[in-house]
Amino acid sequence: xxxxxxxxxxxxxxxxxSMTLQCAQDMNHNSMYWYRQDPGMGxxxxxxxxxxxxxxxxxxxxxxxxxxxxxxxxxxxxxxxAPSQTxxxxxxxxxxxxxxxxxxxxxxxxxx
Amino acid sequence: xxxxxxxxxxxxxxxxxISILNCDYTNSMFDYFLWYKKYPAEGPTFLISISSIxxxxxxxxxxxxxxxxxxxxxxxxxxxxxxxxxxxxxxATGGTSYGKLTFGQGTILTVHP
Numbered sequence: 001x002x003x004x005x006x007x008x009x010x011x012x013x014x015x016x017x018s019m020t021l022q023c024a025q026d027m028n029h030n031s032m033y034w035y036r037q038d039p040g041m042g043x044x045x046x047x048x049x050x051x052x053x054x055x056x057x058x059x060x061x062x063x064x065x066x067x068x069x070x071x072x073x074x075x076x077x078x079x080x081x082a083p084s085q086t087x088x089x090x091x092x093x094x095x096x097x098x099x100x101x102x103x104x105x106x107x108x109x110x111x112x
Numbered sequence: 113x114x115x116x117x118x119x120x121x122x123x124x125x126x127x128x129x130i131s132i133l134n135c136d137y138t139n140s141m142f143d144y145f146l147w148y149k150k151y152p153a154e155g156p157t158f159l160i161s162i163s164s165i166x167x168x169x170x171x172x173x174x175x176x177x178x179x180x181x182x183x184x185x186x187x188x189x190x191x192x193x194x195x196x197x198x199x200x201x202x203x204a205t206g207g208t209s210y211g212k213l214t215f216g217q218g219t220i221l222t223v224h225p
Contacts, residue, residue, distance in 0.1 A: 004155070031211060040121070042201060043156070043215040050211060058212070090155055094211070100146050101213060103155030 002026050006091050006104035013081045013111045021076040021107050023091030031094045032074035033101065034058075034066060036087040043090065049074055081111045115139045116204050118216035126224055131189040133200050133219050138183065141207025142214075147176060147187050150199045150218070160187070164206070192223045 004025045013019055025032065034046040035058075045058030049068040063085060065077045074093075078085060088108050092101035117136045125131045133147075143164035148156035162169040162176045162185070169176050175188045189196055199220050203213040 033212070035215075040217055042116075042118075042217040043203075043213075045212060045214075048212060092155075096211065100148075100158040100161060101156075103157070105153070105155045 004091055004093055004102050004104035006089075006107050008107060009105065011107060011109050013078075013109065015081060015083060015111060017081050018077070018079050019081065020078075021089055021091070021109075022073070023075065023104060024073045025091075025093040025102070026072065027093060027095075027102065028071070029093035029095050029102070030071070031096060032068065033092045033094070034064075034074070034076045035090045035092065036060065037090060037106075038087050046076065046089075078109075081109075083111045085109065086111045113138075114217075115142075116202060116214050116216040118200075118202060118219050120219050121217070122220040122222070124222045124224065125192050127194055128191045131187075131192045131196065131221055131223065133187040133189075133202075133221065135185045135187075135202035135216050136183060137185075137204050139204070139207065139214075140183070142204040143206035144204070145176070145178060145185050146203045146205075146213065147174075148201045148203060148215075150201065156201060159200075189221075192221075194223050194225050197221055197223050 007022045033048040035043040047066040049055045052071045091104045146161040147159040150156040178185045199218045202216045
């Protein structure tokens with residue numbers, strides 16, 4: 001089972017460049033999430049999608065956009081990257097409320 | 113406003129001894145709590161959870177305790193093994209946050225042989 005697959009695993013961007021982080025899950029989960037992990041800050045929710053066709057802002061949405069392309073795929077887009085967006089990004093999925101998440105292995109993004 | 117806090121950035125224990133990781137929360141609407149374990153260069157993996165209707169949940173070497181009046185939970189690992197060395201995150205959900213997990217900052221556990 002692949003579970004949650006994130007691409008790319010590593011990326012270096014210049015300030016102002018754009019990119020899309022891809023995430024796909026094969027567990028038929030309804031809900032998908034994007035988190036960022038920063039030292040001393042834990043995991044903070046950027047955006048989530050409770051079900052196909054819906055997306056909502058999380059705790060730190062500024063500078064990001066998302067697309068729930070279908071039930072399997074949930075992408076995160078940085079339109080104009082900033083050094084403050086240097087972080088490790090995790091995608092996760094869940095069957096729904098009161099269930100834990102399954103996480104991808106992460107994308108390490110550096111903005112210079 | 114950090115709704116879930118892990119005040120110990122790191123913990124070091126000897127193999128075979130007990131590891132106790134602590135977590136505090138401020139949102140009284142949280143009613144479901146989880147612990148995740150994370151190795152370097154990997155995503156977090158689910159470890160154990162507890163509902164607010166319980167005060168203890170056990171799974172092998174791992175036990176989670178919940179003290180609702182103190183808004184405090186703890187993870188006990190007995191006996192600790194070197195392979196348990198990882199970052200541990202507590203997380204909570206409930207109320208208006210239902211379906212979304214709020215995570216603590218994480219505690220780095222090092223188990224020495």
